[in-house]
Amino acid sequence: MKYLSEILNGVPATELQGADDMQITGIVFDSRKVVPGSLFVAVRGTVVDGHDYIEQAVKDGAAAIICEDLPGHTAGEVAYIMVANSAVALGQMAANFYAHPSTKLKLVGVTGTNGKTTVATLLYQLFRDMGYKCGLLSTVENQINGNVIPATHTTPNQVELNSLLNDMVNQGCDYCFMEVSSHAVAQHRIEGLVFAGAIFTNLTHDHLDYHKTFDNYLKAKKAFFDTLPKSAFALTNIDDKNGNVMLQNTKATKKSYALRSLADFKAKILENQFGGLLLQIDGEEVWFKMVGSFNAYNLLAVYGAAVLLGQDKTKVLTSLSKLHGAEGRFDYTISPNKVIGIVDYAHTPDAVQNVLSTIHDIRKGTSKVITIIGCGGDRDKTKRPIMAKVACQWSDKVILTSDNPRSEDPEQIIKDMEAGLSADDKKKTISITNRHEAIKTACHLASAGDIVLVAGKGHEKYQEIKGVRSHFDDKEELLNNFNQLAQ
Numbered sequence: 060m061k062y063l064s065e066i067l068n069g070v071p072a073t074e075l076q077g078a079d080d081m082q083i084t085g086i087v088f089d090s091r092k093v094v095p096g097s098l099f100v101a102v103r104g105t106v107v108d109g110h111d112y113i114e115q116a117v118k119d120g121a122a123a124i125i126c127e128d129l130p131g132h133t134a135g136e137v138a139y140i141m142v143a144n145s146a147v148a149l150g151q152m153a154a155n156f157y158a159h160p161s162t163k164l165k166l167v168g169v170t171g172t173n174g175k176t177t178v179a180t181l182l183y184q185l186f187r188d189m190g191y192k193c194g195l196l197s198t199v200e201n202q203i204n205g206n207v208i209p210a211t212h213t214t215p216n217q218v219e220l221n222s223l224l225n226d227m228v229n230q231g232c233d234y235c236f237m238e239v240s241s242h243a244v245a246q247h248r249i250e251g252l253v254f255a256g257a258i259f260t261n262l263t264h265d266h267l268d269y270h271k272t273f274d275n276y277l278k279a280k281k282a283f284f285d286t287l288p289k290s291a292f293a294l295t296n297i298d299d300k301n302g303n304v305m306l307q308n309t310k311a312t313k314k315s316y317a318l319r320s321l322a323d324f325k326a327k328i329l330e331n332q333f334g335g336l337l338l339q340i341d342g343e344e345v346w347f348k349m350v351g352s353f354n355a356y357n358l359l360a361v362y363g364a365a366v367l368l369g370q371d372k373t374k375v376l377t378s379l380s381k382l383h384g385a386e387g388r389f390d391y392t393i394s395p396n397k398v399i400g401i402v403d404y405a406h407t408p409d410a411v412q413n414v415l416s417t418i419h420d421i422r423k424g425t426s427k428v429i430t431i432i433g434c435g436g437d438r439d440k441t442k443r444p445i446m447a448k449v450a451c452q453w454s455d456k457v458i459l460t461s462d463n464p465r466s467e468d469p470e471q472i473i474k475d476m477e478a479g480l481s482a483d484d485k486k487k488t489i490s491i492t493n494r495h496e497a498i499k500t501a502c503h504l505a506s507a508g509d510i511v512l513v514a515g516k517g518h519e520k521y522q523e524i525k526g527v528r529s530h531f532d533d534k535e536e537l538l539n540n541f542n543q544l545a546q
């Protein structure tokens with residue numbers, strides 16, 4: 060319980076109707092979750108407008124309403140507070156409600172198209188290995204000192220975020236490492252948080268369904284850096300063509316990392332093989348368990364952030380060299396028949412290209428690469444033909460299949476992918492809508508030494524078809540097929 064006046068502290072309200080000395084049981088932005096005493100925040104969404112549910116919220120006992128426009132009919136006993144942007148106010152109020160937990164630990168956010176989960180997870184594992192209490196907010200899962208709290212989003216909403224940070228503070232965490240998705244920035248989910256540092260990984264094609272243009276997508280990422288405080292660090296990948304843009308208007312201390320350009324943190328790849336990466340970082344030669352040049356960037360970002368957080372360089376490198384990163388990222392296994400299976404979360408054109416070029420660089424001369432790939436439904440349609448094309452460019456055989464068609468027709472998604480293929484590409488492509496059958500077929504086609512890449516779902520444990528999620532696990536499917544073929 061908190062007084063409404065405390066929750067409204069620092070929130071620029073344009074108009075207040077009613078009293079602000081009432082007690083609030085909780086902040087909700089979904090009318091279906093209103094209970095007596097709730098503060099209901101009407102947010103304009105991508106599907107509906109929360110303002111249309113104000114009356115329902117009042118009927119269900121909401122004590123106060125935050126809105127951008129006053130409803131035509133207002134109830135006398137309810138307080139109505141008008142703000143310029145409800146989502147912004149929601150962030151500020153959630154931070155007030157939980158007494159600003161982000162200021163009671165060191166909060167580091169990671170943004171970029173690819174690598175967020177990997178970098179945030181490595182930082183979490185690293186700092187725990189170095190003896191700190193830590194929290195993690197990621198696509199795969201949220202964690203507090205090793206306890207798992209399931210995640211529904213890459214970046215939680217304003218209320219959940221502050222509630223989780225508050226739990227971390229209560230459990231003595233020194234650090235929280237979190238992913239900051241572009242959706243989260245655009246929807247103001249991080250409003251009201253105070254960051255100790257921000258990391259930019261890269262920016263390539265994704266989410267144009269939501270942001271409409273690449274420029275809007277870039278601006279969403281940049282907005283995160285623009286709002287950092289002076290006390291924070293802003294660490295950017297200067298090899299990325301938009302790396303510098305992130306630093307343009309930030310008040311934070313500007314730092315960079317790179318493999319190719321001049322930077323504050325530099326690394327060089329000495330060896331890249333299935334066993335891991337040998338990197339020269341800051342003059343030290345170190346073996347890491349992570350595979351692929353893209354992971355050299357991730358490791359370097361983690362190293363740079365750890366040093367900027369005041370950690371000892373040698374201690375960081377020693378710990379980091381033992382870590383495996385996040386589940387379902389370049390996760391490889393060798394079958395009894397000597398086929399190499401790789402499960403990876405590549406679901407953007409750039410990630411597919413990175414993972415396949417890594418496989419290309421480190422495979423043995425005669426091995427064939429068989430790629431199983433699909434594209435998500437209700438997501439950016441423009442990446443579909445490109446992902447299929449990239450998969451064909453870098454594979455000997457490609458099986459197009461389903462990856463969470465959601466509300467869309469899976470066959471149509473595959474057709475959208477096929478549209479990117481030339482006649483030659485089509486010769487090495489098969490389309491099998493059922494992902495289980497697609498993985499089975501790939502395993503049957505593979506011989507000793509060949510590589511089967513199952514792309515796009517990584518750690519996910521479900522397949523969502525027509526809004527229904529059923530259990531599905533790429534790694535499990537791969538292992539079952541490998542074992543059956545060995546009998």
Ligand SMILES: CC(=O)N[C@H]1[C@@H](OP(=O)(O)OP(=O)(O)OC[C@H]2O[C@@H](n3ccc(=O)[nH]c3=O)[C@H](O)[C@@H]2O)O[C@H](CO)[C@@H](O)[C@@H]1O[C@H](C)C(=O)N[C@@H](C)C(=O)N[C@H](CCC(=O)O)C(=O)O
Pocket residue numbers: 088089090091101102103104105106107108109110112211212213214215216240241242243246269
């Ligand atoms: C496109 C998108 O990002 N949508 C998010 C958004 O929902 P929305 O704008 O569609 O909401 P809406 O349905 O229009 O409703 C508007 C408002 O009315 C309210 N409402 C609605 C119905 C009702 O009966 N009563 C009521 O009060 C809703 O609670 C909401 O506040 O705000 C919701 C609350 O925070 C999110 O749960 C929801 O995430 C959806 C489920 C989603 O799938 N998001 C994905 C795309 C996403 O956010 N992904 C990124 C990662 C992407 C990446 O980097 O790869 C993430 O951070 O997870």
Ligand SMILES: Nc1ncnc2c1ncn2[C@@H]1O[C@H](COP(=O)(O)OP(=O)(O)OP(=O)(O)O)[C@@H](O)[C@H]1O
Pocket residue numbers: 171172173174175176177178198213238260261353354356357387388389403404405406409410411413414517
């Ligand atoms: N630094 C990187 N550059 C390019 N590709 C990468 C990089 N790191 C990882 N990838 C590729 O992207 C995939 C997703 O990685 P990861 O889960 O770390 O990214 P993410 O940014 O968290 O993704 P999401 O937006 O879905 O949360 C990996 O499985 C790999 O194929």
Ligand SMILES: N[C@H](CCC[C@H](N)C(=O)O)C(=O)O
Pocket residue numbers: 198213406434435436438462463515516519
């Ligand atoms: N965070 C990404 C994950 C995509 C993963 C892929 N398996 C899919 O379902 O499209 C998104 O929600 O767009």
Ligand SMILES: [Mg+2]
Pocket residue numbers: 175176177197198199213238
């Ligand atoms: Mg992620």
